[in-house]
Amino acid sequence: MKKAIIYIVLIVMAISFLYPFFWMIMASLTPEKQIGSLTFFPDSITFDNYTSMFSKIPIGRALLNSMFVSSVITFGVIMLGSMVGYALAKTKFNGRNFIFYLIIFTMTLPFQITLIPNYITIVKLGWVDQYTALIIPFLINNFAILLFRQSFMSIPQALIDAARIDGCSEIRIIFQVLFPSIIPTIVTVGILTFMTTWNEVLWPLIVVRDEQVMTLPQLVTLFSVGGRADAQLGVKLASAVILALPIMIAYSFFQKYFIQSMASSGIK
Amino acid sequence: MSRKTNLIPYLLISPYVLFFLVFVAFPVLFSFFLTFHKWNIISPMEYSGIDNYERMFNDRLFWKSLRNTIWFLIIHIPLQIIFALGLAVFLNGKIKFKGLFRSVFFLPVIVSGVVVTIMWQQLYGFNSGVLNRLLVSIGLVRVGWLTNPDMAMPSIAIMATWKNVGLYIILFLVGLQAVPAHYYEAAEIDGASSWQKLRYITIPAINPTIFMVIILSTIGGFSLFIEPYVMTGGGPLNSSLSSVLYIYKQAFEFYHMGYAATLGFAFAFIILIIIIIQKKYIEKEY
Numbered sequence A: 001m002k003k004a005i006i007y008i009v010l011i012v013m014a015i016s017f018l019y020p021f022f023w024m025i026m027a028s029l030t031p032e033k034q035i036g037s038l039t040f041f042p043d044s045i046t047f048d049n050y051t052s053m054f055s056k057i058p059i060g061r062a063l064l065n066s067m068f069v070s071s072v073i074t075f076g077v078i079m080l081g082s083m084v085g086y087a088l089a090k091t092k093f094n095g096r097n098f099i100f101y102l103i104i105f106t107m108t109l110p111f112q113i114t115l116i117p118n119y120i121t122i123v124k125l126g127w128v129d130q131y132t133a134l135i136i137p138f139l140i141n142n143f144a145i146l147l148f149r150q151s152f153m154s155i156p157q158a159l160i161d162a163a164r165i166d167g168c169s170e171i172r173i174i175f176q177v178l179f180p181s182i183i184p185t186i187v188t189v190g191i192l193t194f195m196t197t198w199n200e201v202l203w204p205l206i207v208v209r210d211e212q213v214m215t216l217p218q219l220v221t222l223f224s225v226g227g228r229a230d231a232q233l234g235v236k237l238a239s240a241v242i243l244a245l246p247i248m249i250a251y252s253f254f255q256k257y258f259i260q261s262m263a264s265s266g267i268k
Numbered sequence B: 001m002s003r004k005t006n007l008i009p010y011l012l013i014s015p016y017v018l019f020f021l022v023f024v025a026f027p028v029l030f031s032f033f034l035t036f037h038k039w040n041i042i043s044p045m046e047y048s049g050i051d052n053y054e055r056m057f058n059d060r061l062f063w064k065s066l067r068n069t070i071w072f073l074i075i076h077i078p079l080q081i082i083f084a085l086g087l088a089v090f091l092n093g094k095i096k097f098k099g100l101f102r103s104v105f106f107l108p109v110i111v112s113g114v115v116v117t118i119m120w121q122q123l124y125g126f127n128s129g130v131l132n133r134l135l136v137s138i139g140l141v142r143v144g145w146l147t148n149p150d151m152a153m154p155s156i157a158i159m160a161t162w163k164n165v166g167l168y169i170i171l172f173l174v175g176l177q178a179v180p181a182h183y184y185e186a187a188e189i190d191g192a193s194s195w196q197k198l199r200y201i202t203i204p205a206i207n208p209t210i211f212m213v214i215i216l217s218t219i220g221g222f223s224l225f226i227e228p229y230v231m232t233g234g235g236p237l238n239s240s241l242s243s244v245l246y247i248y249k250q251a252f253e254f255y256h257m258g259y260a261a262t263l264g265f266a267f268a269f270i271i272l273i274i275i276i277i278q279k280k281y282i283e284k285e286y
Helices: A002-028 A032-037 A048-056 A059-092 A098-110 A111-124 A131-138 A142-153 A159-165 A169-197 A202-207 A217-223 A233-267 B001-036 B051-057 B060-092 B097-109 B113-123 B131-135 B152-177 B182-189 B195-204 B209-224 B226-230 B243-252 B257-285
Strands: none
Touching: A002 A233, A002 B060, A002 B097, A002 B113, A002 B152, A032 B051, A032 B243, A048 A059, A048 A233, A059 A098, A059 A111, A059 A131, A059 A142, A059 A169, A059 A217, A059 A233, A059 B001, A059 B131, A098 A142, A111 B113, A111 B182, A111 B243, A131 B051, A131 B182, A142 A169, A159 A169, A169 A217, A169 A233, A169 B060, A169 B257, A202 A217, A202 B243, A217 A233, A217 B226, A233 B097, A233 B113, A233 B152, B051 B257, B060 B097, B060 B152, B060 B209, B060 B257, B097 B152, B113 B152, B113 B226, B113 B257, B131 B152, B152 B195, B152 B226, B182 B195, B195 B209, B209 B243, B209 B257, B226 B243, B243 B257
């Protein structure tokens, strides 16, 4: 009896979590006039919303921009994060603890303080409407550094000493000798970074005004907020589907890794 | 050690140092400097003493956005804990399709807030939204989810709970699995009820997780931006104006950089104060 109640609650909750996604996808395939009365399946299916979306806004371009920006940031965060993390874990230098505490301090600093001056920095550097504005400020990720530091600390010093005796440079030690043994950390950092940059909206809204440089969530946001989409709900929903789809496909393949990565980010 | 090997660590951390100077240290100092100035980026900066601070204390919208955020937290945090903990306790038992349920609850976590907001905006629609049609069909009246000033922020809080609960379920599950099974066995021998086990064993044991959920939700509440920006534009009657949306409007709609920086400092300060209070209170509680 008790079990039955638990299952009913779980199933009802699961439906309430899936239904909005289901509704959105169905509505994006429904003729504009029928969306208002859609509950489950549309009477007729149409791709008009998608075709008019592609003709109205540069969504293809935005998709490529987002792919490019997210990939470069993810690559950079893994490379730079592992270098800094390695230095903190396995080398000795003056000020090592100081740097470590700086990273902790930066992580606890509310972004509300740095938002405005960082925008001004971008303006003064002439990076407004440039990919550099979207990429450079995100190349260092404090949390990634801490994760790399932690996983390098668990690697036996003997492995590193042996590589040094063999004449390996520190860069080769990090990327050739040690990388194979920290793959879980690389995956975690990769997923977290890609997902957060893919979904980031506030920063692109601030530093990019040129439609050709806009990221996908930014374009979808402006399209939803601006007057252009109001008349066409179906197009707005279609653009939301396009934004959600890549991450949802990735999630369907790597659920476990997504959940583990996000959980580790909460546990920090 | 040779000199060469001594230099390498510095080279390795140099990207971090550069980043810290340009995107952390400089902005913090410059932001503080900005709070004493009037500036629209284009014309020269004007020294204005403590005008920005005075203005803030008399700014109805500053207080409004702060009240809105606190109102959001008062609704969002208990909802988040009840749903996340409840579902985690359910999933922690011997349940079939555990992994599937977990994956479903986690789905909104990975999707962009923009997508979630666009979906819920339609569900919340006054005339044709699914929620209101459901209410009407069971004989109730329509709710102005996003059009009633008293409802806009609670509606956003419900949506935010839906979006994040999956993450907190996972965190609670990690916490629950760390509770030794013999605690429950001992309680059962003493004839404890399910509620007593929850109240006296589970909740104290996962208190650190509850604290973490409260902190993360608080930070989340003060970071609310895209939800009101897309859904309501901060309305109706500024009832869903969030702190970040207000900073954004001051900076990028009115170009009041000095004042926006002042707001940024104020909200950051308030966040830290609230977290310190929460920490003190929760540590005393158990």
